[in-house]
Amino acid sequence: MKLTKFTHACIRLEKDRRVLVIDPGTFSEPEEALAGAHAVLVTHEHNDHIDRPAVLAALRSNSSLEVYAPAGVAKSLTEAAEGDATGSDAGSDSVAKRIHIVEPGSGFEAAGFQVRTFGGQHAVIHAQIPVVSNIGYLVDGNVFHPGDSFVVPDGINVQTLLVPIHAPWSKVGEVVDFVISVRAPKAFPVHDGLLNELGRGIVEGHVTRIGARYGTAYTRLAPLESVEV
Structure with missing residues (x-):
């Protein structure tokens, strides 16, 4: 695919x-x-x-x-x-x-x-935002x-994880914990449109390093770049 x-x-x-x-x-x-x-x-x-x-x-x-x-x-x-x-x-x-x-x-x-399908609810942004x-x-x-x-599919061995790298509703630790929890062999970024290169490097550095300890190989994809999964 x-x-x-x-x-x-x-x-x-x-x-x-x-x-x-x-x-x-x-x-x-x-x-x-x-x-x-x-x-x-x-x-x-x-x-x-x-x-x-x-x-x-x-x-x-x-x-x-x-x-x-x-x-x-x-x-x-x-x-x-x-x-x-x-x-x-x-x-x-x-x-x-x-x-x-x-x-x-x-x-x-x-x-x-x-x-x-999994989950059902958007992550909380703020108590005053529905x-x-x-x-x-x-x-x-x-x-x-x-x-x-950051819903984790239950009872499923996900092979390819799309990771929301940055969002108004998340912090870096939660991103890393999500990757650790799913433990997919391969991971690629999504939800990265608000990051500049400096910020991206910080987040992706943690995801790459810590994710590898739990068996996840994280790879950056540029817009319009394709891979076989």
């Missing part, structure tokens, strides 16, 4: 000529990530994880695209699709039918990929994207 990292939280997975995209947000390159995609997984409603206009445009132009998201995200996309009288030839009804609500603790197939739904996705029993959380 080919994994391509986009800026910040977005990744694109490809296998057998099928494409699955996770979190095409406004900090990323959503149009490029969504080109030719067959399925999109959205972890939560924040704009750095979903560019709604870009996702809706992709749904209208690509009749084979399906979107899976928490209830609030799915509802907002469905309402926008139903309220848009200028949709594609497939029509707004067709677009709405391809938007699916996902619950934590479930499993489903998306574009030939097997998906399991907590929103967040779903972590495990794809093909291999790649785990936690969204904005």
